[in-house]
Amino acid sequence: MPRLSRMSQRGYQFLCRHIVLILVSLLCLGLGIGLAGSYNLSVQLVESQAQQYASVTANTLNQTRVLYSENVVQELQSLEGVTISPEYHAIPGGIPNPATFSIELAEQLSDRKQGSLVKLYSDYPFPNRASTGGPQDDFEQEALAYLRQNPSASFHRKEKVGDRLTFRYAEAVRMKQSCVECHNTLPSSPKTDWKVGDVRGVVAITQPLDSVLLIAQQGLRNIYAMLIVITLLAIVGLSLVIGRFRLIHVELEEKVGARTAELNRLVNLDGLTQIANRRHFDQTLDEEWRRAVRNPQSLSLLMCDVDFFKQYNDTYGHQAGDDCLRAVAQALKNSAQRAGETVARYGGEEFGIILPNIDSDDAVKLANLIRKRLAGFQIPHATSKVDSFVTISIGIATLVPAAGGSCEALVEGADQALYEAKRLGRDRHSIWIG
Numbered sequence: 001m002p003r004l005s006r007m008s009q010r011g012y013q014f015l016c017r018h019i020v021l022i023l024v025s026l027l028c029l030g031l032g033i034g035l036a037g038s039y040n041l042s043v044q045l046v047e048s049q050a051q052q053y054a055s056v057t058a059n060t061l062n063q064t065r066v067l068y069s070e071n072v073v074q075e076l077q078s079l080e081g082v083t084i085s086p087e088y089h090a091i092p093g094g095i096p097n098p099a100t101f102s103i104e105l106a107e108q109l110s111d112r113k114q115g116s117l118v119k120l121y122s123d124y125p126f127p128n129r130a131s132t133g134g135p136q137d138d139f140e141q142e143a144l145a146y147l148r149q150n151p152s153a154s155f156h157r158k159e160k161v162g163d164r165l166t167f168r169y170a171e172a173v174r175m176k177q178s179c180v181e182c183h184n185t186l187p188s189s190p191k192t193d194w195k196v197g198d199v200r201g202v203v204a205i206t207q208p209l210d211s212v213l214l215i216a217q218q219g220l221r222n223i224y225a226m227l228i229v230i231t232l233l234a235i236v237g238l239s240l241v242i243g244r245f246r247l248i249h250v251e252l253e254e255k256v257g258a259r260t261a262e263l264n265r266l267v268n269l270d271g272l273t274q275i276a277n278r279r280h281f282d283q284t285l286d287e288e289w290r291r292a293v294r295n296p297q298s299l300s301l302l303m304c305d306v307d308f309f310k311q312y313n314d315t316y317g318h319q320a321g322d323d324c325l326r327a328v329a330q331a332l333k334n335s336a337q338r339a340g341e342t343v344a345r346y347g348g349e350e351f352g353i354i355l356p357n358i359d360s361d362d363a364v365k366l367a368n369l370i371r372k373r374l375a376g377f378q379i380p381h382a383t384s385k386v387d388s389f390v391t392i393s394i395g396i397a398t399l400v401p402a403a404g405g406s407c408e409a410l411v412e413g414a415d416q417a418l419y420e421a422k423r424l425g426r427d428r429h430s431i432w433i434g
Helices: 002-017 019-076 098-109 138-149 177-185 210-266 278-294 309-316 318-335 360-377 407-423
Strands: 117-121 154-161 164-174 199-208 299-306 342-347 350-356 392-399 429-433
Touching: 019 098, 019 117, 019 154, 019 164, 019 199, 098 117, 098 199, 138 154, 138 164, 138 199, 278 299, 278 342, 278 350, 278 407, 299 309, 299 318, 299 360, 299 407, 309 318, 318 342, 318 350, 318 360, 350 360, 360 392, 360 429, 392 407, 407 429
Parallel strands: 392 429
Antiparallel strands: 117 199, 154 164, 164 199, 299 350, 299 392, 342 350
């Protein structure tokens, strides 16, 4: 026991004498762990973003094909003079069947110069695509084999394509009821015993990762430099002011608190328009819905969409498009200034305004004020189909929230009203009342 006590005392004395060295060693160890963790996190984020983008692209392509099949092909196939065929280019009055439509849309979405590729393929391609419509490499063959066994899953991996690192992703395309009859009766169809749910092919997305990884690596280099500088400053500070550790600790806590507060503010802000972003919109709408359930009162929502904004971008360029969105955001913000009213960028050229305790009449007044204020800006729009200046369409939804309901009903109502405003010619508002 005395020997153990003496060893403990010597160890304590060593720690006291070399406290700066120990702290510096621990700090360097932490720096190494932080650098390794930052690198792994950046790689995971790049892969996660690539997978999410590919999944959204595949789902969009599949949903577009379904909508085209159900809302276009089925409506036109009974009309005289309309022929639905994969070889529609050579047929007067011909339109593409859903599969051909999806394939050509995928080709339009591809950017081969940048290494981005969207394609559909199958082991039963139509004769006009026999040489290109099947799996072309090991990945496509493995993906097709895997997805036939696991049609609800996805197949993806990183691999080199040429001299570029890419992320490759594949999802199964399954037979819908609306497609079975066509594929089983079309004379040129290579397979005529399809059933609903069969894996008819694969949608594959190839994305280059080198440019994204380069940006991530540049960011990591900046982080590494900052961490090294901070570490060196900390070493100097520990060597010179160890006796003032508590004071420094308090100052650091204050700085961290200030930065955290600023980050919390920025995380809810749209960087382009400097108004609330989608995240803040969703959070605020949920809070206002719950408040209106507790204290029954009207809750209104305005969904606003800049008319023919794609044409505006095509005509004036993306920089002018950004300036236009900022001006629209300013018009909305200047119009909705009552306490509790929230103006947010919902996505792209679409904006949302949450109006607590506002009925439909006051919501209509605000919509008219917004359109008038934006018209006063007189932003030229030569390719608009409704005016020579930038205009806006507005969907208005109002209801009194009830327990058991969801704020999604309000959003859907406003979207329906916005769609109606567009259908009626745009540059106007439409009302949905729940």
